Amino acid sequence: xxxxxxxxxLVFCAVLCIMVTQWNYSIPQATGQPGPQEQPAVAKKPKAFxxxxxxxxxxxxxxxxxxxxxxxxxxxxxDMKDRSGFFGFIGGMIDVKKRPITEISPKEFNLKDYDVLLxxxxxxxxxxxxxxxxxxxxxxxxxxxxxxxxVTSARFKQAxxxxxxxxxxxxxxxxxxxxxxxTLWLDRNExxxxxxxxxxERAGKWMR
Numbered sequence: 001x002x003x004x005x006x007x008x009x010l011v012f013c014a015v016l017c018i019m020v021t022q023w024n025y026s027i028p029q030a031t032g033q034p035g036p037q038e039q040p041a042v043a044k045k046p047k048a049f050x051x052x053x054x055x056x057x058x059x060x061x062x063x064x065x066x067x068x069x070x071x072x073x074x075x076x077x078x079d080m081k082d083r084s085g086f087f088g089f090i091g092g093m094i095d096v097k098k099r100p101i102t103e104i105s106p107k108e109f110n111l112k113d114y115d116v117l118l119x120x121x122x123x124x125x126x127x128x129x130x131x132x133x134x135x136x137x138x139x140x141x142x143x144x145x146x147x148x149x150x151v152t153s154a155r156f157k158q159a160x161x162x163x164x165x166x167x168x169x170x171x172x173x174x175x176x177x178x179x180x181x182x183t184l185w186l187d188r189n190e191x192x193x194x195x196x197x198x199x200x201e202r203a204g205k206w207m208r
Contacts, residue, residue, distance in 0.1 A: 075106075
Protein backbone atom coordinates (compact mmCIF):
# COMPACT_ATOMS: atom_id res chain seq x y z
CA UNK A 1 0.00 0.00 0.00
CA UNK A 2 2.82 2.38 0.92
CA UNK A 3 4.55 1.53 -2.34
CA UNK A 4 1.34 2.36 -4.27
CA UNK A 5 1.03 5.73 -2.54
CA UNK A 6 4.68 6.51 -3.24
CA UNK A 7 4.29 5.72 -6.93
CA UNK A 8 1.09 7.78 -7.10
CA UNK A 9 2.84 10.79 -5.59
CA LEU A 10 5.81 10.34 -7.91
CA VAL A 11 3.58 10.29 -10.99
CA PHE A 12 1.67 13.34 -9.72
CA CYS A 13 4.91 15.29 -9.18
CA ALA A 14 6.18 14.36 -12.65
CA VAL A 15 2.93 15.49 -14.27
CA LEU A 16 3.00 18.74 -12.28
CA CYS A 17 6.59 19.46 -13.38
CA ILE A 18 5.67 18.92 -17.03
CA MET A 19 2.67 21.26 -16.74
CA VAL A 20 4.74 24.01 -15.09
CA THR A 21 7.44 23.73 -17.77
CA GLN A 22 4.90 24.01 -20.59
CA TRP A 23 3.21 26.98 -18.90
CA ASN A 24 6.55 28.83 -18.66
CA TYR A 25 7.22 28.35 -22.37
CA SER A 26 3.75 29.60 -23.26
CA ILE A 27 4.32 33.00 -21.56
CA PRO A 28 6.00 35.60 -23.87
CA GLN A 29 9.44 36.35 -22.52
CA ALA A 30 10.35 39.96 -21.83
CA THR A 31 12.99 40.97 -24.34
CA GLY A 32 12.87 44.71 -24.04
CA GLN A 33 11.59 44.87 -27.63
CA PRO A 34 7.97 45.75 -28.47
CA GLY A 35 5.84 42.83 -29.56
CA PRO A 36 3.99 42.85 -32.87
CA GLN A 37 1.05 44.63 -31.30
CA GLU A 38 3.36 47.24 -29.76
CA GLN A 39 5.10 48.35 -32.96
CA PRO A 40 4.66 52.09 -33.49
CA ALA A 41 2.53 53.01 -36.47
CA VAL A 42 4.60 53.93 -39.52
CA ALA A 43 3.40 57.17 -41.08
CA LYS A 44 2.43 56.85 -44.73
CA LYS A 45 4.77 58.78 -46.99
CA PRO A 46 2.84 61.23 -49.17
CA LYS A 47 2.79 60.30 -52.84
CA ALA A 48 3.39 63.05 -55.39
CA PHE A 49 2.29 63.44 -59.01
CA UNK A 50 3.74 65.99 -61.44
CA UNK A 51 1.41 67.14 -64.22
CA UNK A 52 2.59 69.56 -66.90
CA UNK A 53 2.13 70.99 -70.37
CA UNK A 54 5.16 72.05 -72.40
CA UNK A 55 5.26 73.68 -75.82
CA UNK A 56 9.02 74.17 -76.28
CA UNK A 57 10.42 71.65 -73.79
CA UNK A 58 11.35 74.10 -71.01
CA UNK A 59 8.43 73.22 -68.74
CA UNK A 60 9.06 69.54 -69.40
CA UNK A 61 12.66 69.93 -68.21
CA UNK A 62 11.50 71.71 -65.04
CA UNK A 63 8.82 69.10 -64.36
CA UNK A 64 11.33 66.28 -64.69
CA UNK A 65 13.70 68.00 -62.26
CA UNK A 66 10.91 68.29 -59.69
CA UNK A 67 9.97 64.66 -60.24
CA UNK A 68 13.55 63.51 -59.66
CA UNK A 69 13.83 65.32 -56.33
CA UNK A 70 10.48 64.09 -55.00
CA UNK A 71 10.49 60.61 -56.51
CA UNK A 72 7.12 61.47 -58.02
CA UNK A 73 5.12 60.03 -60.88
CA UNK A 74 4.75 62.29 -63.90
CA UNK A 75 2.21 62.94 -66.68
CA UNK A 76 2.51 65.22 -69.68
CA UNK A 77 -0.71 66.79 -70.95
CA UNK A 78 -0.86 67.32 -74.69
CA ASP A 79 -2.90 70.02 -76.42
CA MET A 80 -4.61 68.57 -79.47
CA LYS A 81 -4.49 71.96 -81.13
CA ASP A 82 -1.26 72.65 -83.01
CA ARG A 83 0.73 75.14 -80.93
CA SER A 84 4.03 74.76 -82.75
CA GLY A 85 5.97 77.54 -84.40
CA PHE A 86 5.38 81.28 -84.38
CA PHE A 87 1.72 81.13 -85.39
CA GLY A 88 1.03 78.39 -82.85
CA PHE A 89 2.44 80.61 -80.14
CA ILE A 90 0.43 83.63 -81.27
CA GLY A 91 -2.71 81.47 -81.40
CA GLY A 92 -2.00 80.30 -77.87
CA MET A 93 -1.63 83.87 -76.61
CA ILE A 94 -5.03 84.68 -78.10
CA ASP A 95 -6.65 81.51 -76.75
CA VAL A 96 -5.59 82.07 -73.13
CA LYS A 97 -7.76 85.19 -73.19
CA LYS A 98 -10.65 84.18 -75.45
CA ARG A 99 -10.71 80.35 -75.64
CA PRO A 100 -8.88 78.99 -72.57
CA ILE A 101 -10.50 75.54 -72.81
CA THR A 102 -9.06 73.15 -75.38
CA GLU A 103 -9.06 69.46 -76.29
CA ILE A 104 -6.37 67.61 -74.37
CA SER A 105 -4.87 64.15 -74.08
CA PRO A 106 -5.32 62.26 -71.88
CA LYS A 107 -8.90 63.27 -71.17
CA GLU A 108 -9.24 61.44 -67.85
CA PHE A 109 -6.97 61.45 -64.81
CA ASN A 110 -6.97 59.05 -61.87
CA LEU A 111 -5.60 61.12 -59.00
CA LYS A 112 -6.97 59.06 -56.09
CA ASP A 113 -3.61 57.48 -55.21
CA TYR A 114 -1.81 60.81 -54.85
CA ASP A 115 -1.58 63.24 -51.95
CA VAL A 116 0.38 66.07 -53.57
CA LEU A 117 -0.05 67.38 -57.11
CA LEU A 118 2.57 69.61 -58.73
CA UNK A 119 1.14 71.31 -61.81
CA UNK A 120 3.31 73.24 -64.25
CA UNK A 121 2.70 75.35 -67.32
CA UNK A 122 4.45 77.93 -69.46
CA UNK A 123 3.23 81.45 -68.82
CA UNK A 124 1.42 83.01 -71.78
CA UNK A 125 0.30 86.59 -71.23
CA UNK A 126 0.40 86.00 -67.45
CA UNK A 127 -1.94 83.03 -67.86
CA UNK A 128 -1.41 79.27 -67.84
CA UNK A 129 -1.59 77.48 -71.17
CA UNK A 130 -5.09 76.32 -72.25
CA UNK A 131 -4.16 72.66 -71.77
CA UNK A 132 -3.53 73.21 -68.05
CA UNK A 133 -6.56 75.48 -67.65
CA UNK A 134 -8.63 72.66 -69.13
CA UNK A 135 -7.07 70.20 -66.68
CA UNK A 136 -8.00 72.50 -63.78
CA UNK A 137 -11.62 72.41 -64.90
CA UNK A 138 -12.00 68.63 -65.33
CA UNK A 139 -9.83 67.07 -62.60
CA UNK A 140 -11.12 66.01 -59.19
CA UNK A 141 -8.87 67.66 -56.61
CA UNK A 142 -10.75 66.40 -53.56
CA UNK A 143 -8.38 66.21 -50.60
CA UNK A 144 -5.30 67.05 -52.68
CA UNK A 145 -2.50 69.46 -51.79
CA UNK A 146 -1.45 71.35 -54.90
CA UNK A 147 1.73 73.19 -55.89
CA UNK A 148 1.55 75.40 -58.98
CA UNK A 149 4.59 76.42 -61.00
CA UNK A 150 5.05 78.62 -64.03
CA VAL A 151 7.93 78.64 -66.51
CA THR A 152 8.26 81.98 -68.27
CA SER A 153 10.66 84.50 -69.74
CA ALA A 154 8.33 87.36 -68.79
CA ARG A 155 6.40 88.44 -65.72
CA PHE A 156 3.81 86.32 -63.98
CA LYS A 157 1.66 87.84 -61.26
CA GLN A 158 0.55 86.22 -58.02
CA ALA A 159 -2.97 87.26 -58.98
CA UNK A 160 -2.86 84.68 -61.77
CA UNK A 161 -1.91 81.95 -59.32
CA UNK A 162 -4.76 83.13 -57.08
CA UNK A 163 -7.19 82.80 -59.98
CA UNK A 164 -6.28 79.15 -60.51
CA UNK A 165 -6.23 78.51 -56.77
CA UNK A 166 -9.89 79.44 -56.61
CA UNK A 167 -10.73 76.91 -59.34
CA UNK A 168 -8.80 74.18 -57.53
CA UNK A 169 -10.44 75.04 -54.21
CA UNK A 170 -13.86 74.85 -55.84
CA UNK A 171 -12.98 71.32 -56.96
CA UNK A 172 -11.92 70.13 -53.49
CA UNK A 173 -8.17 70.86 -53.45
CA UNK A 174 -5.89 73.29 -51.67
CA UNK A 175 -2.97 75.19 -53.21
CA UNK A 176 -0.15 75.13 -50.66
CA UNK A 177 2.63 76.76 -52.66
CA UNK A 178 3.59 78.39 -55.96
CA UNK A 179 6.84 79.17 -57.70
CA UNK A 180 8.13 80.69 -60.93
CA UNK A 181 11.12 79.68 -63.02
CA UNK A 182 12.36 82.64 -65.07
CA THR A 183 14.01 81.42 -68.27
CA LEU A 184 15.37 84.65 -69.71
CA TRP A 185 19.11 84.32 -70.54
CA LEU A 186 19.24 80.83 -69.01
CA ASP A 187 20.11 77.61 -70.77
CA ARG A 188 18.12 74.49 -70.00
CA ASN A 189 20.60 73.10 -67.47
CA GLU A 190 20.47 76.37 -65.52
CA UNK A 191 16.67 76.21 -65.51
CA UNK A 192 16.76 72.65 -64.21
CA UNK A 193 19.26 73.66 -61.55
CA UNK A 194 16.92 76.38 -60.28
CA UNK A 195 14.00 73.94 -60.20
CA UNK A 196 16.05 71.34 -58.34
CA UNK A 197 17.16 73.90 -55.75
CA UNK A 198 13.60 75.05 -55.10
CA UNK A 199 12.34 71.47 -54.89
CA UNK A 200 15.01 70.45 -52.37
CA GLU A 201 14.38 73.54 -50.23
CA ARG A 202 10.59 73.14 -50.21
CA ALA A 203 10.17 69.34 -50.31
CA GLY A 204 9.63 69.23 -46.55
CA LYS A 205 6.77 71.69 -46.84
CA TRP A 206 5.19 69.99 -49.83
CA MET A 207 5.47 66.39 -48.64
CA ARG A 208 4.54 66.61 -44.98
